[in-house]
Amino acid sequence: MAEQALSGLKVVEYGSFISAPYCTKLMADLGAEVIKIEEPGLGDESRRYGPFPDDISHPERSGLFLYLNGNKLGTTLNVKTRTGQKILKELLKDADVFVESNPPKKMADLKLDYAALGELNPRLIVTSITPFGQTGPYRDYKGYAINTAALGGQSMRTGEPDREPLAPALSQSHYQSGAMGSASTFGALFSRMSTGMGQHVDISEAEVWATIHLGHGVHLGVFEGRKSIRAGHRTISVYPWCILPCKDGYMCLIAIQGYQWKRFLEAMGSPEWMGDPRFRDRIVMAFEHADEVDSLVEAWLIEHTKEEIFEMCRQGQITFAPVRNLAEVAHNPHFEERKYFVEMDRRYAGTLKYPGAPYKLSETPWQLERPAPLLGEHNEEIYCGRLGYSKEDLVRMRRGGII
Amino acid sequence: MAVYPLQAYRVVDFSWVWAGPLLGMILADMGAEVIKVETNKRLDSARLTPGRSTVGPETDFVFHSMNRNKLGITVDMSDPRGAELIKDLIKISDVAVENFSPKGLRNLGLQYETLSGINPKLVMISLPAAGQYGPLSDIVTYAPSLGALCGYSSLIGYPGERVLGEQTPYLDVNSAIHGAFAVMAALYYRERTGRGQYIDMAQIEVGASTIGEAFMEYFMNGRVMGTTGNRNPVMAPHNNYPCLGEGRWVSIAVKTDDEWLGFCNAIGNPPWTEDVRFSDKFNRMRSQDELDRLVSAWTIGHTDYEVMDILQKAGVAATPCLDLMERFSDPQFEARGTHLQVEHPATGVDIIAGIPFKLSDTPCEVHRHAPLLGEHNEYVFGELLSRTKEEIAQLIEDKVIY
Structure with missing residues (x-):
């Protein structure tokens, strides 16, 4: 097998749902060996989340689980039992990275916190991805994706001004903390090259929102008393910066440069209203006349399909884009030419397409090698082949609910 | 060094x-x-x-x-x-x-x-x-x-x-x-x-x-997911709810039956919590609009931070929706x-x-x-x-x- 970017890196994952599994997925897809530990009988929460073919729940057919856990080795282990703990520690003795997303208190109670694991294997990097982090007054609070996005500030920016703020679609909070977890784990791996020592990587999901996503504008609130504005389908800045309906869906209209808007007006056939003095300054338009201009533009958009408009815009170097739905993205020639979606066959699930490489590395390409x-x-393979347990041990442990 | x-x-x-x-x-x-x-x-x-x-x-x-x-x-x-x-x-x-x-x-x-x-x-x-x-x-x-x-x-x-x-x-x-x-x-x-x-x-x-799961839904079932707002396939209540004060909101998410019981206790077990429409997860999912209205009627009497304190003590996930200034002064963010x-x-x-x-x-x-x-x-x-x-x-x- 060809050398991959992360060949030789040994990762153990004891997490659930999206954050930790996405974190280790990024590593597994570039060649790290990821051993995933699931609860016996139940398995990862995402096995029960779906989507499922024909909506029939089945632990081996959950789309989310299948997507997040390709390229990994899967084991079951009850770490609440003494033998389970012993086995986990045997695995961690020889690992480079341990990624987990459990409540800090649970890990401390199980004596699987960094204090214990660092002693066991001083070179081990322990990456903990939790809603609020390992320290601070909310450390033991509960938080799902909607809660961390709320605290971190992302939700306040989406939605209609007088209606409830909208959390980012699906579970973006978890994907963000997962991705930040992989990047930070590598920070720790590079530190280990100089110090020879592992360490604890503490990712707070709310903090990922509040820092790299949204920390850059906080001074506006502190110094100028400004508030975030939720403006529904638009951003109030210059006109146009909005999503408007067209014949078969929606268009994303944004023009930062004046010429881009001018060219669009020309492409629309230079409507009479463009001469209206109220529509001369695009900032004034955005702040005072946006509803009115929206309806004028919409009247034209609604006569045309998004691909027609897009084609026209690309010819005129106008920076508008079609709002593609997921089917349109799945069949889009650009994604096809770049072979973004990949196919994989799996017992129970059958042959399915999956979203593929988020980046293309020239020497060590992203690969989906196993489902x-x-x-x-x-x-x-792991308990007998690696740790030396016998098949009889395995049977006993299965009966005891340990695996 | x-x-x-x-x-x-x-x-x-x-x-x-x-x-x-x-x-x-x-x-x-x-x-x-x-x-x-x-x-x-x-x-x-x-x-x-x-x-x-x-x-x-x-x-x-x-x-x-x-x-x-x-x-x-x-x-x-x-x-x-x-x-x-x-x-x-x-x-x-x-x-x-x-x-x-x-x-x-x-x-x-x-x-x-x-x-x-x-x-x-x-x-x-x-x-x-x-x-x-x-x-x-x-x-x-x-x-x-x-x-x-x-x-x-x-x-x-x-x-x-x-x-x-x-x-x-x-x-x-x-x-x-x-x-x-x-x-x-x-x-x-x-x-x-x-x-x-x-x-x-x-x-x-x-x-x-x-957005992997949305593509999987399309590849598995040919269904194209659309606007989902704050809805979640396995949780209800799951939304941002209005609070005391202008433009203040709190996020609440309830997943397990334990969390639901904790939620009901924390808000003082009003009679509607025993309504058959909310008796189990399946029913709560089905009656979400009504559930959201009732939850809002409770949250609106409290500040966002009060709601977080009350619900987190009961083991329920709740956090205020913070804006710029509030993030700067939030105790968790300040501590970290x-x-x-x-x-x-x-x-x-x-x-x-x-x-x-x-x-x-x-x-x-x-x-x-x-x-x-x-x-x-x-x-x-x-x-x-x-x-x-x-x-x-x-x-x-x-x-x-x-």
Whole structure:
């Protein structure tokens, strides 16, 4: 097998749902060996989340689980039992990275916190991805994706001004903390090259929102008393910066440079209203006349399909884009030419397409080499093959609910 | 002496606006020597964010936040002597970051093929909207176009209502985080093999990667997910609810039966909580609109922080929806140094984003304010590239260093 970017890196994941699994997915897809530990019988929460073919729940057919756990080895282990703990520690003795997303208190109670694991294997990097982090007054609070996006400030920026703020679609909070977890883990790996020592990487999901996503504008609130503005389908800045309906969907209209808007007006056939003195200054338009101009533009948009408008815009170097739905993206020639979506066959799930490489590395390409593991699929390979347990041990542990 | 994770690496950061500079920020926060390449001929627009009350290219806090910990040089790369300086810098660097359109660096003769010829160990990442090849690769976009083209924006809106689309630079930041990881993965490979490589990152592909379950729904069932608002497939209540005070909201999410019982107890078990419409998860999901109305009737009598206190004590996930000022003063963020105050020569004190991760033993910090235009010209061109004072003066005179 060709050398991959992260070949030789040994990762153990004891997390659930999206954040930790996405974190280790990024590593597994570039060649790290990821051993995933799931609860016996139940498995990762995402196995029960779906989507499922024909909406029939089945732990081996959850789209989210299948997507997030390709390229990983799957084991089951009850770490609440003494033997389970012992086995986990045997695995971690030889690992480079341990990624987990459990409540800090649970890890401390299980004596699996960094204090214990660092002693076990001083070179180990422990990456904990939690809603609020390992310290501070909210450390033991509960938080789902909607809660961390709320505290971190992202929700306040989306939605209609007088209606409830909208959290980012699906579970973006978890994807963000997961991705930040992988980047930060590598920070720790590079530190280890100079110090020889592992350390604890503490990712707070709310903090990822509040810092790299939204921390750059906080001074406006502190010094100028400004508030975020939710303006529905538009951003109030210059006109146009909005999403408007067209014949078969929506168009994203944005023109930062004046010529881009001018060219669009020309492409629309230079409507009479463009001469209206109220529509001369695009900032004034954005702040005072946006509803009115929206309806004038919409009247034209609604006569044309998004691809027609897009084609016209690309010819005129106008920076508008079609709002593509997921089917349109899935069949888009650009994604096709770049082979973004990849196919994989899996027992129970069948042959399916999956979203693929978020980046293309020229020497060590992203690869989907194996599908997500069945629950406990690699128990024997890991526990017998690596740790030296016998098949009889395995049977005993299965009976005892340990694996 | 303090150890920083990436202290052994030098990064040439050609990027501007949001996505690229934030990728560079992560590397700089980790201690890499990140040299931001700018030119007075065309300023990074993040230095001049429109609508700010600040004046001039040295006072923009957004720029200061995104470019802290970096060094700054000014050079006109369209002048062959400027390009020569850059090539010399690449020779002694480890990473290059750029987010021009695919033609951008090629037109300057500074594309990867050339740079890797000069330095085969170079790790270079490009992160334009749509990547280096493919029918959309030459597209000119702004942040909202990314959400439009990758499918993400089609999900944004109240359930079943019109598309509102992503209005924030969310996907730019998403790209920055993924890109920083990819760069470090490539460096990790280089440590073992001595080989550099090129990373072609299309921002619309990164955007598609974080909505995996929606694509799976399409591939499995042929169903196209639309606007979902705050609805969640397995939780109810799951929404942002109005609170006491103008424009204040609190997020509440209830997943398990235990959490539901905790929620009911915490709000004093009003009779409606025993209504058969809310008797189990399935029913609560089905009666969400009514449930949201009843929950709102309770939250509206409390402040957002009161709701969080009451519900978290009962084991229920709830947090206020915070705006700028509230984030700055929130006890959790305050305790963890989520926002930082650092000195800057042009503004006095900046309030900027803190480090987005915490490393226990080799902690990262903001040790340097964002560079003034050309602040490190002397260090980079003189010390690193050994140009004499006279040569530098001439290059400044000729507006090559500019």
